[in-house]
Amino acid sequence: MSSRDGVIERIRKLMALAEDEGATEAEAAAAALMAQRLIAENDIEQWELHSSQEEPIEGHESAPARSRWRWQLAGVVAPGFRCRHYNSRKWDRAKREYVQRMVFYGYRTDAKAAAITFDFLYRVGCRLTRRASRGKPPGTYNAYVLGYVEGIKGELEKQTEALMIVVPPKVEESYEQFSVGFGKASSELSYGAGHEAMEAYERGVAEGRDAVRARRMGAAGDERGPEAAALPGAMA
Secondary structure, eight states: OOHHHHHHHHHHHHHHHHHOTTSOHHHHHHHHHHHHHHHHHTTOOHHHHHOSSOOOEEEEEOSOOOSTTHHHHHHHHHHHTTOEEEEEEEEETTTTEEEEEEEEEEEHHHHHHHHHHHHHHHHHHHHHHHHHHTTOOTTHHHHHHHHHHHHHHHHHHHHHHHTTOOOOHHHHHHHHHHTTTOOOOOOOOOOOOSHHHHHHHHHHHHHHHHHHHTTTTTHHHHOOOTTSOOOTTOOO
């Protein structure tokens, strides 16, 4: 087996772990990020991972995500996995309400990995945000989530820029055709000025950065500290 074959096999195993229903969200996100890093570092083509034919370009949905900051988070995650993104709004007859999900559009492996990573970071962010804004003035919540997303962006962009990750032209072309007729939604968030808002923002930046490094893997729930293993896909 050549060294390239060995890398390809490792990527396949990581993606299998990312999609394993028995894996925790943290394990799935770690495996997805590492697989994506190896693909970029070694210039692996999608067909090498699956067959002699190119992978299909398609969309993969996230878990339900109702908070408005899902847009900001998806906009940060998608480019790191060579994807575009959009919002899906579907009526749930059982719950009698609309269910919102972010959809990642790209080559199948990329889109799946993006959705897995988004789900983990969104879940952690929701828990951390509730804790950070509890009992605080209005605007603290938005200040924190904007900081949280900014912290994630800073970490993911290190990898995106260092490995020159870009959305493939075929994905861009396919998305432009697919998205014709899409409406526009307002996704802007604003927060008030003030000491507490600034503190919340700065705290969000730090904890968003830590979420990608996974120094708080399961962070929002069990409060494990720096001893937790780092996400192998992140760059310190």
